[in-house]
Amino acid sequence: MSSVSVSTAPSPALAGQAGALVTAGKFFRLGAEGEKVFLRGVSYGPFRPNSRGEEFPEDARIATDLAQIRQMGFDTVRIYTPPSEVILTEALKLGLRLIVGIAWTDHVDFLRSKSQQETILEDVRFVATRLRDHPAVAAFLVGNEIEKTLVRWMGPSKVQHFLEKLIDAGRECAPNQLFSYATYPSTEYLIPRNADFLAMNVYLEDRENFARYLQRLHHLAGNKPLVITEFGLDTATHGAAAQAETFAWFEEECRCAAVAGTVWFSYTDEWFRGGQDVTEWRFGIVDAGRQSRLQVSSSRFAVHGSRLEDSQPGTENREQRTENRELISVIVCTYNGGATLRACLESLQRLRHPNYEVLVIDDGSTEDIDSIVRPFVAVRYVHQDHAGLSVARNRGMKAARGSILAYTDDDCIMDEDWLGYIAAGFDDPKWVACGGPNIPPAPRNNVEAVVAAAPGAPAHVMLNDSEAEHLPGCNLAIRKSALEAIHGFREHYRTAGDDVDVCWRLREAGGHLRFIPGAMVWHHRRRTLKAYFGQQRGYGHAEALLMKDHPEKFGLRGGARWRGSIYGDSTPAEDLAEGSIFHGPLGNGLFQGIYQHSRRCSLDWFSGVLWIPLVVVTALAGWWFLANFLLALTFAATLCYRFSLPRPPHPLSWRDDLTLLALCWRQPVTREWARLRGMMKLGAFPSCHPTFKEVFEPSLTGMISIPLTGCSFWSDEGVGREELLKAAEPILHQNPSQDGWQRLDLENRKSRHLTLGLLTVTEYHGGNRRLTRASYHVRTPLWLAVSLPLVVMLLIASLLMLVTMTLPHSLDWLIDLVWRLGYPLILLWLFFHVLLRIRRGILAAAEKCGLKPCIHEGGAPLQS
Known part of the structure; x- marks a missing residue:
């Protein structure tokens, strides 16, 4: 020792x-x-x-x-x-x-x-x-x-x-x-x-x-x-x-x-x-x-x-x-960003990395940017006539002395270890670009708090846990040699889209983009609604430019078709829908999580601008019911969009929540309209068209489990769910669920939309004492769970109508009684008949493996 x-x-x-x-x-x-x-x-x-x-x-x-x-x-x-x-x-x-x-x-x-x-x-x-x-x-x-x-x-x-x-x-x-x-x-x-x-x-x-x-x-x-x-x-x-x-x-x-x-x-x-x-x-x-x-x-x-x-x-x-002491050139491009530039430069002064320089590229601002930069003696100031963001970034590339170019925005505040993590991210030559999260700081007013929670913020797109398909330009470091090899940023991207284009071209040239969680920056969101919608219009126009240069990366409606998942839209903890979690066979997987996550919803077709001409046409035609129905679908799509967003990073009042809901309605309209205008102006059209299944089928199944009947069993000999499941297989004529995505242990899957099966759990009460619970479930999509009872009732009603047409009128009172009470009683009889057979099967399986039926009160097992 x-x-x-x-x-x-x-x-x-x-x-x-x-x-x-x-x-x-x-x-x-x-x-x-x-x-x-x-x-x-x-x-x-x-x-x-x-x-x-x-x-x-x-x-x-x-x-x-x-x-x-x-x-x-x-x-x-x-x-x-x-x-x-x-x-x-x-x-x-x-x-x-x-x-x-x-x-x-x-x-x-x-x-x-x-x-x-x-x-x-x-x-x-x-x-x-x-x-x-x-x-x-x-x-x-x-x-x-x-x-x-x-x-x-x-x-x-x-x-x-x-x-x-x-x-x-x-x-x-x-x-x-x-x-x-x-x-x-x-x-x-x-x-x-x-x-x-x-x-x-x-x-x-x-x-x-x-x-x-x-x-x-x-x-x-x-x-x-x-x-x-x-x-x-x-x-x-x-x-x-x-x-x-x-x-x-x-x-x-x-x-x-x-x-x-x-x-x-x-x-x-x-x-x-x-x-x-x-x-x-x-x-x-x-x-x-x-x-x-x-x-x-x-x-x-x-x-x-x-x-x-x-x-x-x-x-x-x-x-x-990780010992990487190459000179890093931090390039801040600004256009009338005096309100936040000073705080940005102050944060750059506090960086702990031992070897870096800072350049401010002034893209022809009408504000006095020079007077803001002058007190920072170590910062190099470069002025150019107003030519757009990409021209400014290329100007910074040419003026930089470092081998790594770290781009950020004038409304960002850098963590003091930002460059340290960035430098460590280039430890392998295959990584040609690195970036980290951009996080909204404490809001300066209520509007900024709402905008920080609203959709449309800069987000990463991840191919896997380490490699990115896209890194936002507010936190993007690129090897200078790799950027020069693709001839820098394309200069027709004046306000946005330049980072998406350069990331796609770096990947096409064989490079890899790395996400570094520790390389974080604070990124102020827009502080007014006018500025927010101006940003969204800029993003929409940039998507039209990107479509012109990369038509194969856009779908039918003009949205980018990413290979990876969008980081920042939502974390897996935001959506625990039935069927979206990998539990492993019998729920025993060592690593269980959501490995495929998406916000797609069939109602997405009723966001954006598509619904507007449909409502106008139906209203002009006098089809008011259909017009109101389309408006209701639009509202449902907005709610779907709102509740798919992650929780707001800062507390919101109920008025702010209503404002956020309004932004979720208007943001897709603003952005898509700007994109469509740009497409018509530029003659840009997507060359990649999705299949019917991709358009109309949601990415998540939206399955729900409906419990039908349940039992509890007690054992003093250490018998648990594994023994019960083994005994229940031949009795209930079911097989173990093998794909790991189902919530059920045993299932009898007649179709992709309807699964019958058994779900179990064992509670451990010290020593060999076990309490095992078993529940029989129907697993089905929500739409089927709602519509199936209605369909059954309609079928029974049709049958009774047929009987009514064939019987003599003297029996009308009997027919009326059957009409009112018959089909509910038939449904109840069928339901309880099935439940009784299932319950008998579960009890028989429990008896076979030595489990004793019990009730459970206040956490204490009691034998019946």
Whole structure:
């Protein structure tokens, strides 16, 4: 055993500001304008209850444990239950931040009972109220790893909604604290939309796979920080040497990938779970006797350049790859952008990269741009007659001395590590361009808050988790040699579209575009509605120009046909529709998520300008019913568009929400009309026409599951859902669902639009005690679920009408009675007859595998 390395004592400033964390785009800061903070944490517990019944060691052990954690260079501790007063006192004294878990009964179907949900909400409120504004508390986690088959059973969207209720309840009691939920790869889609950051527990022992998965997690996080709240290696299986090596590359990969915080699992081997000590696994960096297994360096990490200040074991090759000190030329093109240019240049002064220059290209502004630039002595000012954005960018390319050209806009504010991450992104010659997220800062007025939430903002288009098809020009770095090889920007793109054109041409020349999550800039959205619609008209005209140059990349209606998915329109957490999540066969997939995501909807045809001439023609023809029906479809399309957008980055009032809805109605009209005018003026037409199926069939199936009947079964011998499913296959004449996208375990798929099947889940109640639930479902599209009963009733009504025409009139009273009551009774009889047969089959399967029927009250299984 080796001794623990000792670092200097924590600074008083850190101890006093331990909990003053705020989110700032992809990172944490100490206050809105404070320094950037990367959390370096370790998990602590859960332990066997102490003499006071707390799930922590005795007070003396707590003090020595936390002191040892601080000595090892950690500044954050994750605990799984609310802290005792001793932990709060010691953490504050040592300058340790606490990530506090709020434990509740998440191993059972908690959505079945309203009273249980209220109890959980009260637990969250109590803990949040008790610890509100405590300087040692950095964040709360309102849950941890709800089991994957249990989430599938309850419904992912319902579980997500409940977690959001927990966060809202906690935030009401502690408005200045950060909140999230710790998910894991088996439910990576389960991300509360109101969480302050993405908390993910990940155990990937291969370095390259882990690095790739971090890229995916950044897309799941969207514009929020990513925190790895659990990562570790079992020394009982792999040994202490493998743990030391894994610990080194884990922290290095997380820093290189702009992960905002890490938590190593765990501090000690001492681990108490499910009412007993866990001894078969040993994840601790110290053993149960607090003897260290590895030397944990206390050196701090440099945030600039994604590099470590001090070399760690196994990092030498990565150091050589990321050490990129080429001169980078930052080029800011402006046209009457004096209102935001000064803040842009001030942020460029704060960049930490050691080797860069700044050029301001003034495209013939009528404002006095020179007087704004003059105080910044290190900035080169170049003036040209007004010729458009592309000419200005080419002028910057020719004047630049650097080998990498980093383009940005005059209304952007750069993160201080922007160029460091950009430089590290060019570690492979195949990457000819790099860029990162552009995130709206705090709005300057209500209109800007609405515009930040409105559609049409600059967005990335991703081919996969790392490679992009398009990077917006406000955050676009290109190798100068690659840009010169394609002869720069095309100069007929005067206001927009130049970045799309140059990205497509770089890819056609064999280059690859890289997305760097840490290379973020703050990008102000338009501050007036007039400016916003002017921007959308510019985008529409630019699309016509792009269609002229790239007709093969546009579809029937003139919209660009991207190969990849649009980053920024929505994150996978925004849409948990039935059938969109890959659960794996029987719901047991280790990595479950939404791998194909799209906002397409059949109602898209009734947005834009197409509906306007249709309404006018039908109204002039006097077909008022049809005209009103088309208007209703237009309103439905607007609602579909509005609710497909991600949650607004800033809170909106109800008036602002109405304004946003109006923008969702008008924005497609404005943009499409500008595009059509440009197409007619330029003679631009798309050469790629979609098929009938692509036009009229939505990308997502919109399937829903309708439960028909359910049963619960109890076992003291460890029998669960796997045994029940095996026994039910021959009895119910169904087969296991194999494609992994279905919610059902067993299914009898008669057609693509109708599936009958069984869904199961097993709750674990300690030891071998199991409670298994089974529910028979019909899975069908929403439109079919609504129309099928109507069709059946119409068929029965037609049959009764036929009978009426053939029977004598003396039996009219009987016919009338059958007409009024017959078909509902027939439907009910058929329904209950089918349910009875299904229930008998499930009970027979349970009896075959040794499960006993039971009822479930208040979470306690009771045999019937």
